Each structure stands twice: as structure tokens, then as C-alpha cells.
Amino acid sequence: MSDQPQKRRRRAAGGADEAEQTIPVVDASTEETALTAADEYPVEPETPIEVVNIDNDLRRTSQTRIDSLLSALETEIRALPPSEDERESAIAEVIHLIRESLTRWPKKAIEMAVTTLKANINSDYLDADFWKGIGLVLRYQLDANADMVKRRWRGDYAVDEFGLDYELLDLAKPLLLFMYRKYWRVEAIGLENVPDSGRALLVCNHSGVLPWDGAMVGAALNFEHEAGRVLRNLHLSWFSSLPFISPLLSRLGQVQALPANAEALLERDELVGVFPEGLKGVGKLFKDRYRLARFGRGGFVKVAVKTGAPIIPVSIIGGEEIHPHLHNAKSVAKLLGFPYFPITPTFPWLGPLGLIPLPTKWTIVFGEPIETEQYGSKGAEDPLLISQLTEQVRTTIQNTLLDHLKDRSNIFV
Amino acid sequence: MERRTVLITGAAGRWGRRLARQLAKFPIVRVIGLDITPPERPIDGVEYIQADLRNPLLVELLRTEKVEGILHMVFTSGLSGGRGLLSPEDAFQTNVMGTMEVLAAANAADVKQVVIKSTTMVYGAHVDNPLYLHENAPLRGTDGKPLLRHRYEIERFIADFRRNHAMNIAVLRFPGIVGASGASSTMRYLGQPTPPTLLGFDPLMQIVHEADVIGSLLHALVAEANGVFNVAADGVMPLSQMIRRVGRQPLPIFHPLAYAAGRFGFVRHNRLANQIMPFELDYLRFPWVADTTAMRGELNYEPRHTAEEALDAFRSSLRLKSYSDLLPKRKAYDGIQAFLNRRRQEDEA
Numbered sequence: 001m002s003d004q005p006q007k008r009r010r011r012a013a014g015g016a017d018e019a020e021q022t023i024p025v026v027d028a029s030t031e032e033t034a035l036t037a038a039d040e041y042p043v044e045p046e047t048p049i050e051v052v053n054i055d056n057d058l059r060r061t062s063q064t065r066i067d068s069l070l071s072a073l074e075t076e077i078r079a080l081p082p083s084e085d086e087r088e089s090a091i092a093e094v095i096h097l098i099r100e101s102l103t104r105w106p107k108k109a110i111e112m113a114v115t116t117l118k119a120n121i122n123s124d125y126l127d128a129d130f131w132k133g134i135g136l137v138l139r140y141q142l143d144a145n146a147d148m149v150k151r152r153w154r155g156d157y158a159v160d161e162f163g164l165d166y167e168l169l170d171l172a173k174p175l176l177l178f179m180y181r182k183y184w185r186v187e188a189i190g191l192e193n194v195p196d197s198g199r200a201l202l203v204c205n206h207s208g209v210l211p212w213d214g215a216m217v218g219a220a221l222n223f224e225h226e227a228g229r230v231l232r233n234l235h236l237s238w239f240s241s242l243p244f245i246s247p248l249l250s251r252l253g254q255v256q257a258l259p260a261n262a263e264a265l266l267e268r269d270e271l272v273g274v275f276p277e278g279l280k281g282v283g284k285l286f287k288d289r290y291r292l293a294r295f296g297r298g299g300f301v302k303v304a305v306k307t308g309a310p311i312i313p314v315s316i317i318g319g320e321e322i323h324p325h326l327h328n329a330k331s332v333a334k335l336l337g338f339p340y341f342p343i344t345p346t347f348p349w350l351g352p353l354g355l356i357p358l359p360t361k362w363t364i365v366f367g368e369p370i371e372t373e374q375y376g377s378k379g380a381e382d383p384l385l386i387s388q389l390t391e392q393v394r395t396t397i398q399n400t401l402l403d404h405l406k407d408r409s410n411i412f413v
Numbered sequence: 414m415e416r417r418t419v420l421i422t423g424a425a426g427r428w429g430r431r432l433a434r435q436l437a438k439f440p441i442v443r444v445i446g447l448d449i450t451p452p453e454r455p456i457d458g459v460e461y462i463q464a465d466l467r468n469p470l471l472v473e474l475l476r477t478e479k480v481e482g483i484l485h486m487v488f489t490s491g492l493s494g495g496r497g498l499l500s501p502e503d504a505f506q507t508n509v510m511g512t513m514e515v516l517a518a519a520n521a522a523d524v525k526q527v528v529i530k531s532t533t534m535v536y537g538a539h540v541d542n543p544l545y546l547h548e549n550a551p552l553r554g555t556d557g558k559p560l561l562r563h564r565y566e567i568e569r570f571i572a573d574f575r576r577n578h579a580m581n582i583a584v585l586r587f588p589g590i591v592g593a594s595g596a597s598s599t600m601r602y603l604g605q606p607t608p609p610t611l612l613g614f615d616p617l618m619q620i621v622h623e624a625d626v627i628g629s630l631l632h633a634l635v636a637e638a639n640g641v642f643n644v645a646a647d648g649v650m651p652l653s654q655m656i657r658r659v660g661r662q663p664l665p666i667f668h669p670l671a672y673a674a675g676r677f678g679f680v681r682h683n684r685l686a687n688q689i690m691p692f693e694l695d696y697l698r699f700p701w702v703a704d705t706t707a708m709r710g711e712l713n714y715e716p717r718h719t720a721e722e723a724l725d726a727f728r729s730s731l732r733l734k735s736y737s738d739l740l741p742k743r744k745a746y747d748g749i750q751a752f753l754n755r756r757r758q759e760d761e762a
Contacts, residue, residue, distance in 0.1 A: 243613025
């Protein structure tokens with residue numbers, strides 16, 4: 001431990017050749033190697049595209065660093081001599097628990113916590129040092145939280161060009177994580193089809209009365225994709241006119257669905273999620289579940305062709321049953337100024353409790369990207385090409401939905 | 414070398430005065446200041462002409478003085494300034510008709526370049542605005558306060574004028590102007606103890622530093638820019654963050670109440686109410702952020718200050734507001750210090 005600062009200095013001095021290194025495989029045999037491995041900042045090769053996503057990159061780098069710290073800890077726990085009541089599953093659970101509870105901490109605190117845990121893994125829990133360490137970490141977290149409140153009170157924080165506030169997104173993560181892992185037990189297939197960097201347009205089927213599907217696709221990309229990418233969903237213009245909802249969506253990285261906004265986002269190499277079924281999709285009746293509605297006027301394809309962004313068809317299975325939409329009370333909707341007013345088995349009968357979705361089992365399939373670069377920006381003016389591509393995307397999603405429905409025995413399992 | 418002549422209209426006003434001061438520093442430029450009121454503190458090297466803008470002799474003046482560029486800075490709110498209260502009709506005459514006549518005269522006198530200051534408010538704040546409004550976006554800020562209507566009329570006239578005349582006209586659209594001087598509607602709004610906002614709405618906002626207003630106007634003059642350009646500082650932020658950054662806390666008001674109050678004539682035309690809320694409420698509810706790619710590209714202007722820097726400068730000036738009597742002394746002290754330092758350096762050299 002004592003030669004750590006020295007090492008850091010050496011690395012800083014000869015940065016160029018070290019930058020090429022990736023994280024070495026963690027060796028559990030000695031603590032020294034594990035620490036060194038964890039201490040490396042993996043530097044990704046520079047591409048012009050990544051310059052735009054500085055925020056994203058910073059996050060990604062520190063995330064990989066924490067991941068390597070955690071895996072080092074994991075190997076250590078596994079290397080412990082098993083006591084009588086410890087089984088493999090118990091260890092897995094402990095590690096999972098540590099990972100889960102650490103995600104909502106500031107990065108610096110995670111680092112300290114993991115180091116403390118690692119140092120004390122063999123020691124008695126009655127050891128004073130152990131509790132001192134825990135106390136230190138807790139105090140650090142309290143300080144960090146108090147500091148955050150103070151900073152926000154002074155207006156000393158940053159949102160990105162489209163209003164995304166990463167600090168707020170971090171606060172929303174525990175809920176998303178719970179819904180993603182525990183409530184809907186989402187299984188994400190084909191995440192490798194989403195690029196690690198650069199632009200892409202994700203086209204998804206829409207349903208479920210409340211737009212939970214967009215949040216879950218975003219969660220899949222943030223929690224499970226290797227690059228931990230942030231998805232910018234395009235939402236109905238109607239939401240932008242609603243108090244509280246409009247700023248909340250904006251701070252969480254959602255953007256109003258306008259062609260100009262989609263274009264600007266893709267030009268800045270973001271991942272953009274669209275739901276071309278729009279209102280017809282989210283307000284779909286239960287009897288029409290998994291039958292795709294009309295895909296707007298193909299505006300999303302036009303934007304993709306214009307910006308040369310690949311289109312990734314995304315099929316969401318399970319989302320269409322969370323609120324069985326039995327009847328649309330149009331007159332009530334008109335009275336309230338809502339686009340639709342759903343009657344479900346629980347809403348409006350149970351009041352706010354009726355807003356609790358059913359815990360169905362979800363599968364999200366990310367399809368193979370459809371490249372649009374070869375058509376050039378002129379292709380956006382070709383109505384035949386646009387309608388063909390629209391139909392291709394729509395058919396891909398519909399077929400994937402059918403393929404997965406075929407094998408599904410129960411919507412809850 | 415022959416000196417080049419630049420005419421600044423509204424030279425006694427807030428922006429005209431500052432532009433004149435900057436331009437007068439260049440020995441190659443001859444600055445003529447035109448205003449209906451005499452300047453409070455005349456600037457060295459600037460020739461002042463006290464005259465009305467709408468004047469048949471304007472063409473003669475431009476021709477005989479061989480004016481090459483005009484910085485048209487006349488825009489009166491009808492309320493403030495030394496010339497007292499103007500009727501809405503007089504304000505319209507000065508703002509809209511005045512601009513028309515300046516452009517016509519400039520064209521007749523073969524002036525090369527006209528630069529006009531406008532605002533991104535002309536786009537209007539609407540729920541279906543894209544987050545970044547390009548210069549060719551439709552101008553929908555028409556139902557606003559009368560002054561905004563004037564800006565809109567001017568912009569429409571210039572767009573028409575361009576079609577038939579080859580003269581270079583640069584129109585720069587600025588968002589809210591923030592800096593250390595404290596004199597703009599945005600700064601008066603942000604500087605209140607609790608600036609009112611609309612409950613549940615927090616649109617992304619954009620501002621520009623006053624130094625960049627001056628800088629870009631002069632840049633457009635020198636670079637002979639032609640066209641409409643949005644000029645704004647880098648860094649958009651939610652309205653509430655802006656307010657907090659200048660050390661104030663927002664006071665959210667339930668929006669139907671605010672709109673209802675605004676419908677009453679006695680509130681709408683009340684001087685105090687207009688001071689508290691200088692904007693149409695929609696501008697605190699929906700986005701009206703302008704795209705600045707053309708500013709960097711075609712206009713080739715790089716703003717010197719970010720939005721954060723502008724707000725921080727304003728906050729510092731707010732903190733020192735009650736010590737304004739001590740500031741000249743402080744400034745004089747710095748001046749002497751700088752002078753002595755320069756002397757010392759000269760002696761050493």
C-alpha cells in the first residue's frame with residue numbers, strides 16, 4: 001500500500017504507452033496484484049465520435065474501475081475457506097447484495113467502502129478498525145449528500161445540452177433498478193447490437209398505458225450494456241405541456257418528439273429511442289396487445305436516413321400487459337384534456353393504487369441494426385425508400401414479437 | 414491611410430454608448446454618433462450629431478460623410494431613458510419606421526454594411542418549439558408585449574428588404590443579456606429577491622454576456638456579415654438553476670393564477686407588475702433556445718464568456734450593489750496601481 005503514490009506518479013509520467021493497456025485479469029492469489037489491477041484507469045482508444053460524450057465517458061471509465069474493484073473483492077470472498085453454513089449461492093447473494101447497495105453511492109464512497117471491506121474480509125467483525133472504516137464511509141456519504149443539496153441550492157450543477165441532469169438520473173436509478181431486476185425481471189437479448197459509442201436510433205413497440213417501456217429499455221442499456229449507455233427517449237408533445245412532468249422528463253434525459261430534436265440528438269451521437277406508434281401504441285386496448293399500430297408517417301426513418309444513423313428494431317414482450325386497457329372512456333378523456341382515459345381492472349376503481357402495474361415477466365430483444373448510411377442524406381427525400389424501410393422495421397418487430405409469444409407459457413413467468 | 418466612417422444610431426443609448434467607446438479605440442475608424450438626446454458623457458473621438466432618425470437629410474449625411482457601416486442601435490421601450498415617456502405610437506414610429514428609413518437611406522447612399530440588434534424572443538415560446546431553434550425557424554413571437562411586436566415587424570421588413578436589395582444587413586438575435594452592469598430586463602428579473610416562476614415548469618434557458626453582445630455586433634460590422642444569426646453563450650440551463658446561480662431563490666406561482674392575473678388590463682399595464690415579470694408568461698413555461706451553429710460557422714464568432722461566467726459576473730455585481738459609492742474609489746486605486754506598474758516596467762526596459 002505504501003508505494004501507491006509513487007506508482008501513480010510513475011503512471012502519470014509515462015502515460016502514453018500505459019494508455020494502451022486494458023484491465024489485466026485479476027489474480028486472486030495475492031492482494032498486491034488485485035489492488036494494482038483495480039488501480040488502473042482503463043483508457044479507451046480515442047475516436048472523434050467520443051469527444052462529444054465527455055460526460056458519458058467519464059462515467060463509463062469510473063464505472064469500469066469500480067467494476068474491477070468489485071470483481072477483485074468477489075474473488076477474495078470466493079477464496080475464503082468455506083465455513084459450515086456457507087454455500088456457493090450464499091456467496092453469490094452476498095456479492096449481489098454488495099453490488100446492489102453500492103450502485104446508488106457516489107463513486108468515491110464506493111471505492112472506500114470496497115477497500116475497507118477487502119481489508120477486513122478475514123478479520124473479526126468485533127475489530128474496532130472495521131467499524132471505524134464503516135463509520136468513515138457513512139460520514140463521507142452524509143457529507144457528499146449534504147454537499148449535493150448545498151450545491152443544488154446554489155445552482156452549482158450542470159445539465160447537458162438537452163437538459164439531462166446526471167445527478168437526478170442517479171437518484172432515479174434505485175427505483176428503475178428495482179423495477180428492472182425485481183419487479184419485471186427484465187431479460188435483455190441482443191445488447192451487442194447496440195454500438196458502444198456513436199449514434200443509433202432504437203425503434204420500439206409502445207404499449208402499457210403508462211410509458212414504462214421506454215424507461216425499461218433505457219434501464220437495460222444503462223445497467224446491462226457494456227458501455228452503460230444513456231438512452232434519450234422521445235416523448236409525446238403532450239407531456240411537454242404538463243406541469244412537473246415536463247421538467248422531470250427533461251431532467252431525466254427525455255426529449256420532446258420533434259424531428260428537429262431527434263436530428264440534433266443523433267448529430268451529437270446520442271442513442272435515441274422512438275416509439276413510432278405514439279399515442280395509438282401507449283393507449284392500445286388489451287385486445288390489441290402485440291398488434292403493432294401504424295408507424296406514424298415514417299418520420300423516424302427520415303431522420304435516421306438524414307443523419308446516417310443505424311436503426312435498431314427493439315421488441316418489448318411483457319410490457320403490453322402491465323395495465324390491461326379494457327376500455328377507453330373518451331368522454332372523460334375529453335373533459336380532462338387527456339389523450340385517452342383508460343379503464344383497467346384496477347383503474348380508476350382503486351384510485352392511485354390502480355396505477356400499480358402488473359408484475360409481468362419482460363423480455364427486450366434488440367434486433368440487428370439496419371444501416372442507413374449508404375443512402376446518403378438525399379435518401380430522406382425518397383418516399384419509396386422511406387416507406388420500404390418503415391415497413392421493414394415494423395415487420396421485424398412484429399415477427400420478433402410473434403416468435404417470443406410462441407414460446408411464452410405464462411405472462412408472469 | 415484613409416479613415417473609414419461608421420455611424421452609430423442611438424449613440425447616447427445603452428448599447429450605442431458602449432459600441433462607440435469600443436470603436437473609438439481604433440485609429441482607423443471615424444465614429445459618428447447620432448441620437449435625439451445628447452450623450453451624458455461624450456466619448457473622446459466620437460462626433461455627435463443631435464437629430465431625429467426620421468429625417469430627410471439622413472441620406473445627405475451618409476453621402477457627404479462617406480459612411481461605410483451603420484450600427485443601428487435605436488430601439489426605445491418608450492418608458493425609460495432621458496426622453497421621458499413616449500406614447501406607444503411614437504415608440505412604434507421610432508422603432509419600426511425609423512429602421513425602415515435607416516435601411517432605405519443606407520441603400521440609397523451605398524452604405525456597405527448595416528448591423529441590427531434583435532432578440533431570440535421573436536421565435537416565441539411555444540410548446541412545440543424544437544429545443545434548438547435555427548435562424549430560419551418561423552417567427553411566432555407576435556402575441557407578446559408591444560415591444561416584441563416591434564422587433565417582429567422590423568425582422569419581417571428586413572426579410573422583405575433583403576429580397577430586393579444587395580446591401581449587407583447583419584441581424585443578430587440575442588437571448589437575455591446578463592453581465593455586470595445590471596441594466597437589462599433579464600437582469601432586472603433575475604436580480605429580484607425572489608424572481609417569480611411558474612409552478613411545475615422549468616424550461617431550459619439561454620443567455621449571453623453583455624461583452625459578447627458588443628463583441629459580436631462589432632465583429633459583424635468588421636467581417637461584413639450578411640444574414641440573420643443567433644448569438645448566445647454556451648451552456649443552457651433550467652430557469653431555476655439560473656436564478657439560484659445569481660444567489661436568488663425562485664418563487665413558483667400556480668400557472669393558471671398567473672395567466673388569469675395577466676389577463677386584467679390593470680395588471681398588464683401596471684408598471685410594478687411589468688418590473689416583476691418583464692416577459693410574457695409563456696417565456697417562463699416553454700423553451701425558446703436558439704441554435705448557435707451559424708454563429709460559429711458562417712458568422713465565425715466565438716463567444717468569450719459562457720453562461721456560467723455571465724451569471725457569476727452578475728452575481729458579484731449584485732453583491733456589491735449597496736457599495737456602489739465605494740466602487741469608483743476602488744477603480745481609481747486599481748487604475749493608479751496599473752499605471753505605476755506600467756511605469757516600473759518601462760523603467761526596467
